[in-house]
Amino acid sequence: MWDVISDKLRQAKKIVFVTGAGISQESGIPTFRGKDGFWRKYDPMKLATIDAFYEDPKLVWEWYEERRKNILDANPNPGHVAIAELEKYKQISVLTQNIDGLHQRAGSSSVYELHGSIITIRCTVCDFNDKITSEFSQIPPLCKCGNMLRPDVVWFGEALPQKVWESAIEEARSCDVMVVVGTSLVVSPANLLPVYARQNGATMVEVNIDQTPMSSSMYLSLRTSAAKALPRLVDILS
Incomplete structure (x- = not known):
């Protein structure tokens, strides 16, 4: 070849x-657009946009936490x-x-x-950014500044x-x-x-x-x- x-x-x-x-x-790890892709099971506009996150941050975080665990189990x-x-x-x-x-x-x-990376998080307001090192005590997790943390990934519509x-x-x-x-x-x-x-x-x-x-x-x-x-x-x- x-x-x-x-x-x-x-x-x-x-x-x-x-x-x-x-x-x-x-x-x-399933692809997004393949026959077994994530987008076949979920509406991306309900899970992978900033509007979806603010509308239902718990749903978005639970989905990303499931994905993160699957990824960490992969080699x-x-x-x-x-x-x-x-x-x-x-x-x-x-x-x-x-x-x-x-x-x-x-x-x-x-x-x-x-x-971006599913292994890291960042604050929705301040400059905090770090790797996820343990399970969260609450979903959605909060930053030390009191605002919500989000997965450090690029969502639809974001630069x-x-x-x-x-x-x-x-x-x-x-x-x-x-x-x-x-x-x-x-x-x-x-x-x-x-x-x-x-x-x-x-x-x-x-x-x-x-x-x-x-x-x-x-x-x-x-x-x-x-x-x-x-x-x-x-x-x-x-």
């Missing part, structure tokens, strides 16, 4: 991965591990739409979480964290190879990252079991899973 671009991979100084829910699905799969192992051979950055932290748990050291987004654009613009893994490329503005990479002349690769709107513009588009495909990349570069 990778043989057609093996020379480009070996010559590359920086490889950037753009990852979506598909890579984490192989760890047992990085061979796709996550392969990306981390590549740091032995190349400069690697990961621009992820996932909020599960599996890239970091696999050992990746340069991860930009475009949509991406500005510093993270600016860094992600710079990573995309400076890579030699971009590998887009397990993302539908329909969510804006993350779907612009391949555009920035192409403008820089990067070699574009897609790993996705389904075709995406950008499949036809890829140098190589593989209809397979990350867990099957990405370890092969390690074999090429090792």
Whole structure:
């Protein structure tokens, strides 16, 4: 599969991965848009907007707590591990739409979480931000300032964290190879990252079991899973 671009991979100084829910699905975490996705069971407008949160913060928190527990029970799969192992051979950055932290748990050291993290919380009013280290004594949890805490994730209608987004654009613009893994490329503005990479002349690769709107513009588009495909990349570069 990778043989057609093996020379480009070996010559590359920086490889950037753009990852979506598909890579984490192989760890047992459902995607949002797949046939078993979360959005098939719940109305996202009742669970993943700031208006929904203020309307029923207990419901939203209970749903996110269930998701967080499922995520913490999951383990990085061979796709996550392969990306981390590549740091032995190349400069690697990961621009992820996932909020599960599996890239970091696999050992990746340069991860930009475009949509935040389900492992952290922040205050709805003050600047408090921290990791969740224990069960909450009440739902919704309250900050020391007395206001509600919320999951530190990007909800529908909210802007991406500005510093993270600016860094992600710079990573995309400076890579030699971009590998887009397990993302539908329909969510804006993350779907612009391949555009920035192409403008820089990067070699574009897609790993996705389904075709995406950008499949036809890829140098190589593989209809397979990350867990099957990405370890092969390690074999090429090792």
